Amino acid sequence: MSMNKLIILDRDGVVNKDSANYIRSAEEWIPIPGSIKAIAKLSQAGYAIAIATNQSGLARGYFTENELQAMHEKLIGLVEVAGGKIAVIKYCPHHPEINCSCRKPEPGMILSILKVLDKPASETWMVGDSLKDIQAGKAAGCKTALVKTGNGLKTLSRGEGLQDTLVLEDLSDFCDQLLSAGD
Template sequence: MSKLIILDRDGVINEDSDNYIRTVDEWIPLPGSIKAIARLSRAGYPIAIATNQSGLARGYFTEDTLRAMHQKMLDLIAAEGGKIDCIKFCPHGPDDQCRCRKPLPGMIEQIEETLNLPAESAWVVGDSLRDLQAGQAMGCKVALVKTGKGIRTLNKGEGLDNVPVFEDLTAFTNFILGEQS
């Protein structure tokens, strides 16, 4: 059984925006998310991120800016004693016919290969149906958080049969670690 946990980024770890997160300053962690990731990491869970970043294809930011956003996140998590083991992103737009853009499972396959860990039975945590669909395609367990676009996804009610729903990443972490919030 895999202890791997795969997180979506925007709306799960940091604030999301319909106008895209375009700068390092706009990358703002959601309350408790950094500590939650660090707790999971310290408890021995490998943590990976799979994030669609079509803002790259749209020219809203560069790969250097994306790397700087991820470095900010990694530094904050490291300051809490945790780490991210792998970050994969899809730089393509919705019409680019790539294999990595969620709901397709390409990034999860890349994570498996990079970490040499099976994704089957790993957890995928997201705030949108496409996050969950990518995980389900790989035999992962999936969870929805209400942060980001989570409430919007919940209100649509599609594809959520037997999917556990959590207030946020802290609540998911409490569930995984068997702790009370």
């Protein structure tokens, strides 16, 4: 069992379908096919799974803390039914203009997760669909992976800042590659 290993996932576009209009309720929170099962498989293989998500919709007044909580309870519940576990969920509630240290591409949320779970960054994966996710992961010293779901294809087409970043179809693909590599 790789008990020291941690995988940090961006949420929208990686675990669930994203919307340019923001995901505003648990009803609108729809998992990407295979993502819940992938999280469960990684969890069963001994990986701690965490979520680090920018949620400026809070600051913008698009949804409340309670609505965000309901989305996360749905995520946690689905993962548990599939036989997995989410260790921690961190979110940045701030408006981008605040220039906080937690909003990706800043590494604040990732560093906080590493500290809470007492895991080494060098053994940790940050999986995202946008350049901000990859930049935050790299700034924290993590290994990085980009999935083509969500904004992934758009991020890939820009092609910058993705050196040393694994590129995969989706979270299921990441899970399969990681488990077959035994890393």
